[in-house]
Amino acid sequence: MLIRGFSMVTSTAAAAATPAVAFPRQRSRCHFPLIARFLASVNRPSTICTASNSVVSLALYSTESSTESKQKPLKPGLYLVGTPIGNLEDITLRALRVLNSANVILSEDTRHSGKLLQHYNIKTPLLSYHKFNESQREQAVLTRLKEGQIVALISDAGTPGISDPGAELAKLCVKMNIPVIPIPGPSALITALSASGLPTNEFTFVGFLPKHAGSRRERLIVSANEATTQIFYVPPHKLCHFLEETSSAFGDSRQCVIAREMTKLYEEFWRGTIGQAKEAFSTHQPKGEITFLLEGKPPSTDDAPSESELESDLKELISQGHTLSTAVKMVATGKSMKRKAVYSLALRKFGRPLESEEDGDHP
Template sequence: MTGILYLVATPIGNLEDITLRAIRVLRECDQIACEDTRHSRKLLSHLDIHRPLVSFHAHSSQERLQSLLTALEAGQNVALITDAGTPALSDPGAELVDACVRVQVPIVAVPGPSALTAALALAGTGTARFVFEGFLPTTGRERRDRLQKLAREERAVVFFEAPHRLLRTLADLAEHCGSDRPLVLCRELTKIHEQVWRGTLEQARRAFEAQPPRGEFTLILAAAPHEAAALPGEDELRAALSSLIATGLSRSEASRQLAQKLGLPRKQLYALSLDLDTTAGGSAPGSASMNKFDAG
């Protein structure tokens, strides 16, 4: 018989948040796979658990993945834990889960602490429908495109963010979503310096500029108002810009006119215009028929 992969949730801060079932599984399993052995050893020592510990993280080799699969297929039970919270959720452990699914190794969840659900509970109303974004792409067009889509999301959006990237993320969200979009920002949940901050994106930016951010953050962005959710997508915006530029307007003027018409940030539209080939015959696909946003 094959072993079982247990997905064991561990505390996100307060060590008292470990469940009785999690303690039992960790004590009875044959080995424990974790992100950082030094970090996990502290928790396990606190719980008086002494099982073989092996690292499994974003930079682990395929050989390490295969060795865990071999152990499971040989009948060993393996517990997967992350540095904090639920493993395999915005976490490299998902790769091990996928591998176990492929070879039909049983997987059992041992639920418990999660920054995602804790932050949603603290946020209050407006989170009955939500989408979990995890960490945003860090650079380039992928980040810009993702923010553009999320600006029109009709559900609350949950992000994780590191302290050194928080101010940039707040600024980018304000640019795409509007500086007055409501936000709940949770810091160091369940720890001594836990903080739940509520306000707008602009207020958050000012607050954390004055007091440099520390600790891990969970952000809950309010759903887009109805009129923002109904705005055109990037392909439509590019086509509208291309149509305006084809009339002889500069990128800057085309962006200004379309921004005024749709109530979008001019800088956001100008950035989209830079993607366009405005040489002869180089208009964006579909621009010839795209005139419903034409300022003329």
């Protein structure tokens, strides 16, 4: 889904074939044996860790364990498994268990997901499942599920079903009463929001904008008038064009946050106004998929107009030759008010319903 590429830190103190991860010196205790025991409990290739000079290596080995799992067997169904958005350490024990136990793993890009499975020595078969083949794969996947198999679905990174083909498969399974089980994990939009500094109590996730220019403009105008934090996904090569579009809809003074390469070595959170962002990114194209956040529309500081002011405006427009219906629309738009409120005032003050000769759409 987002941020295509896992980060690995190599270690000279570990086995040459094994990626390693470095921890602060004071954390000398190794917790990776927990993963080793956990994976061994599901009778799959497991992990073990060694420590040397405060560098902890995650070494992979194949083992056959006779230890009975203390956890209940997984029930058949579609498992939506969250995977790291960049840092392999962000995988959960539950996700590892499901990926080890599944009959098959559906993946957007099997080559990309193969890196994750190889890192944890997971041998479950991979099957490609993306927007270009989902209609062909759908029936085969449903057959597996109806037969009682465990099917795991992962995206390239993050939580499946969010801005990727997994949403349609999950919807279909729900319709057919096939269990859909979420396995929580990383999510680019929540990760970015939590560290953005923008309001988090309410937000609107837009995701990728439509391809059609008119539809993009309409969506941005809607977002520009919402009071909640707006969250978009933006390909890096389209950032400059996106900034021009948002500038047109939101203005240059709205605060924004550009989050990229999250959880990876070159993670960046750029903060400023849309105008400042246009200047900052006009000369270079950032790398890595972008989560773009915009502050919601600030509350109006203008006092609500009085009834006498509204009545005066209506009379003036009518004296200029406008119908009462048109005058109500113009006043409501100009004062940023609901047309229904101005309509009620017009009925009380002028004592007659609005004319329908304009377009007949009363509020």
